[in-house]
Amino acid sequence: MARGAPGDRSLLAPLLLPTWAVIGLFMVVPVAVMSLYSFLTREFRGGVDWTFTLSAYDQFFFDRGLFGDERPRLEWAYISIFWRSIWQAAVATVLCLLVGFPTAWFIATRPARSRAVWLFLVTVPYWVNLLIRTVSLRFLLRDTGPLNQALMGLGLIDVPLPIVNTNFAVQVGLFYSYLPFMVLPIYAAVERYDFALSEAAADLYASRWTALREVVLPLVKPGIVAGCLLVFVPSLGAFLAPDLLGGAKTFMIGSLIDEQIKGSQGNWPFGAAVAVILMTLVLIALLLYARAITRERPA
Amino acid sequence: MKGVRHYPGFTAVAVACLLVLYAPMVVVAVYSFNGSTSLTTWGGASLRWYADVFTGPEAERFGLATWNSLTIALIAATLSTAIATAAAMAMVRGGRFRGKSATFALINLPLMVPEIVIAVATLIFFSTIGLRTGYLTVLIAHVTFCIPFAYLPIAARLEGIARTYEQAARDLYATRWQAFRLILLPLLMPGIVSGYLLAFIISLDDFIITNFVKGAGMETLPTAIFGSVKQGIKPNVMAISTMLLAVSILFVSLSYLINRRGQKTPAQQGDPA
Numbered sequence: 001m002a003r004g005a006p007g008d009r010s011l012l013a014p015l016l017l018p019t020w021a022v023i024g025l026f027m028v029v030p031v032a033v034m035s036l037y038s039f040l041t042r043e044f045r046g047g048v049d050w051t052f053t054l055s056a057y058d059q060f061f062f063d064r065g066l067f068g069d070e071r072p073r074l075e076w077a078y079i080s081i082f083w084r085s086i087w088q089a090a091v092a093t094v095l096c097l098l099v100g101f102p103t104a105w106f107i108a109t110r111p112a113r114s115r116a117v118w119l120f121l122v123t124v125p126y127w128v129n130l131l132i133r134t135v136s137l138r139f140l141l142r143d144t145g146p147l148n149q150a151l152m153g154l155g156l157i158d159v160p161l162p163i164v165n166t167n168f169a170v171q172v173g174l175f176y177s178y179l180p181f182m183v184l185p186i187y188a189a190v191e192r193y194d195f196a197l198s199e200a201a202a203d204l205y206a207s208r209w210t211a212l213r214e215v216v217l218p219l220v221k222p223g224i225v226a227g228c229l230l231v232f233v234p235s236l237g238a239f240l241a242p243d244l245l246g247g248a249k250t251f252m253i254g255s256l257i258d259e260q261i262k263g264s265q266g267n268w269p270f271g272a273a274v275a276v277i278l279m280t281l282v283l284i285a286l287l288l289y290a291r292a293i294t295r296e297r298p299a
Numbered sequence: 300m301k302g303v304r305h306y307p308g309f310t311a312v313a314v315a316c317l318l319v320l321y322a323p324m325v326v327v328a329v330y331s332f333n334g335s336t337s338l339t340t341w342g343g344a345s346l347r348w349y350a351d352v353f354t355g356p357e358a359e360r361f362g363l364a365t366w367n368s369l370t371i372a373l374i375a376a377t378l379s380t381a382i383a384t385a386a387a388m389a390m391v392r393g394g395r396f397r398g399k400s401a402t403f404a405l406i407n408l409p410l411m412v413p414e415i416v417i418a419v420a421t422l423i424f425f426s427t428i429g430l431r432t433g434y435l436t437v438l439i440a441h442v443t444f445c446i447p448f449a450y451l452p453i454a455a456r457l458e459g460i461a462r463t464y465e466q467a468a469r470d471l472y473a474t475r476w477q478a479f480r481l482i483l484l485p486l487l488m489p490g491i492v493s494g495y496l497l498a499f500i501i502s503l504d505d506f507i508i509t510n511f512v513k514g515a516g517m518e519t520l521p522t523a524i525f526g527s528v529k530q531g532i533k534p535n536v537m538a539i540s541t542m543l544l545a546v547s548i549l550f551v552s553l554s555y556l557i558n559r560r561g562q563k564t565p566a567q568q569g570d571p572a
Binding site: 014016018019020022023024027029030031037100105106116121123129130135138146176179183198199211234240244254262271278 | 302306308309310313315317319320321322323327381386388389390396402405408411412413414415416419421422423424427439440442443446500501506507511521524532537540544548550551555
């Protein structure tokens with residue numbers, strides 16, 4: 001019954017061809033070309049020379065002194081940018097989790113009607129221009145912005161809190177950018193959770209919080225892991241939050257790539273190499289996630 | 300026994316969550332009506348910055364950028380929705396076939412690769428094949444990354460429509476094309492419209508990829524706004540941002556309502572699964 005009429009298959013290729021062609025030609029091929037590019041030699045006129053070299057990766061990981069003839073030492077400048085990006089993305093993920101889980105739980109325990117409204121309200125910001133949202137956040141948090149004015153007006157502080165251009169501002173920006181990504185998968189998991197299990201735990205004298213820790217969390221873990229991934233991955237390569245909310249000291253991977261590709265001192269093979277390293281990190285995160293969910297399943 | 304569902308403090312966090320999500324947007328919307336030239340001192344409600352957007356010194360730049368943004372979003376949403384509809388038909392109705400999971404991964408690729416990586420890769424690709432960056436390159440990039448956004452609601456809707464409708468049509472001697480056009484397409488419409496609207500706003504909102512592949516001189520609304528913001532947040536930028544915000548919210552609300560109304564049609568309840 002569920003099988004299609006014979007001959008349906010003849011349509012498969014023509015129906016899928018546009019998708020294969022467009023995404024294949026304009027996304028898969030470009031990523032391959034970019035990976036190739038990262039192994040090419042930089043020409044000083046700004047172009048590339050088609051000779052194979054590892055110099056972009058060498059420049060990323062090693063410092064060979066000003067003239068390139070010293071013994072290679074580990075180059076920390078770029079590694080520390082990656083390390084900072086990972087740290088910033090991790091802090092943003094934890095912030096999202098701390099706010100996202102209670103929110104998702106709250107929404108999932110509403111009656112069906114208001115649940116839809118809450119979900120809608122959480123989803124809308126995702127569809128609103130991220131640039132405008134980030135600019136708005138900068139406006140709100142500025143030294144002379146509405147938040148500082150309000151706090152000073154209330155007499156809580158005497159001098160404006162310097163929030164903008166700090167690591168904290170970037171973390172808040174990432175948190176604010178990707179919060180809906182945390183709420184939605186956790187909501188989906190909590191919605192499937194059978195609350196009778198919590199009642200059983202309560203009958204067996206578990207406190208609310210013990211039940212949450214011992215019963216709920218293990219069951220909704222896949223949703224939590226998915227949410228963390230959905231926040232962490234875009235945060236890692238974010239450009240707008242560090243660029244608009246941070247300062248020179250908050251440089252992240254996205255800004256580094258932007259500078260190498262679009263800046264006047266740019267180095268395309270190096271920029272491509274940084275993008276390849278970022279993509280590899282994301283791939284590792286996705287693989288860890290895939291392993292985590294396949295391990296959950298049989299249990 | 301409602302007790303186990305309630306955790307003290309969770310309600311407060313949920314309310315705070317919405318407050319955090321909306322406060323910056325609301326603040327900018329309110330200040331866009333500020334009559335004062337100063338950013339932060341309130342000079343009474345006024346529409347002067349909205350007038351400035353249309354008649355001020357930057358009016359021509361914003362007008363051109365708006366035209367580019369709207370035409371690109373229109374074309375990109377149309378093409379990507381057509382491509383995604385075809386793909387959804389094959390993926391949902393085509394049964395099992397070789398390469399199905401690879402195709403699924405391909406469709407979702409634009410969602411999994413970080414935006415900045417797509418941006419760099421696309422720019423390097425266009426530069427390698429010698430295509431001058433400009434309107435066309437932006438359009439191609441937009442069609443590509445809009446496909447998964449159009450695909451998801453269409454495929455979800457199609458999965459909910461029972462095959463019996465098409466089979467009945469076929470039994471009554473409808474050709475395959477007639478069964479699709481007269482029976483399936485009207486049932487699928489809410490998904491298609493919803494996917495189209497989402498693709499449209501995703502294209503309208505994109506900044507990072509556009510900023511890389513647009514080349515010098517060509518602007519879309521987000522890149523024009525970014526350029527202005529880099530020289531300091533000005534009240535006219537807040538006015539134009541508020542308008543873009545309103546358009547996005549309108550489109551999402553429409554997409555949501557159409558999808559929800561669609562779910563109440565009998566086809567969705569007749570699903571044998």
